[in-house]
Amino acid sequence: MSKNYRGKLGRLARAEFLRRAFAGRRRAPCAICGAPLHVDEATVDHVLASALGGSNAFANLQLACARCASRKSALEAGICNRRSKGHRVEVDPAKLVAILRRDVARSA
Numbered sequence: 001m002s003k004n005y006r007g008k009l010g011r012l013a014r015a016e017f018l019r020r021a022f023a024g025r026r027r028a029p030c031a032i033c034g035a036p037l038h039v040d041e042a043t044v045d046h047v048l049a050s051a052l053g054g055s056n057a058f059a060n061l062q063l064a065c066a067r068c069a070s071r072k073s074a075l076e077a078g079i080c081n082r083r084s085k086g087h088r089v090e091v092d093p094a095k096l097v098a099i100l101r102r103d104v105a106r107s108a
């Protein structure tokens with residue numbers, strides 16, 4: 001891949017990821033809450049945020065609804081913030097998703 005391997009996902013890579021994720025179907029589930037999303041509602045989310053070292057490889061991308069994506073980035077921003085203050089914060093994307101799912105279940 002190019003020098004954009006980390007950082008912001010390019011428009012073309014995003015479109016290609018969506019094309020594959022929706023191949024042959026009208027809706028695909030949010031990877032976090034499971035809500036069925038139309039392509040226009042789907043956010044392409046980094047499983048491990050690029051700010052935390054995640055790459056733009058398709059294996060590190062997932063679909064998320066706007067609500068889950070914004071909650072997840074708030075959690076990730078909190079982690080970045082604690083790290084910038086010198087705390088050692090371990091990042092496990094699966095744990096982040098578990099926290100978000102609990103949140104979603106609580107607010108349902």
Ligand SMILES: [Zn+2]
Pocket residue numbers: 030031032033034035064065066067068069
């Ligand atoms: Zn969701």
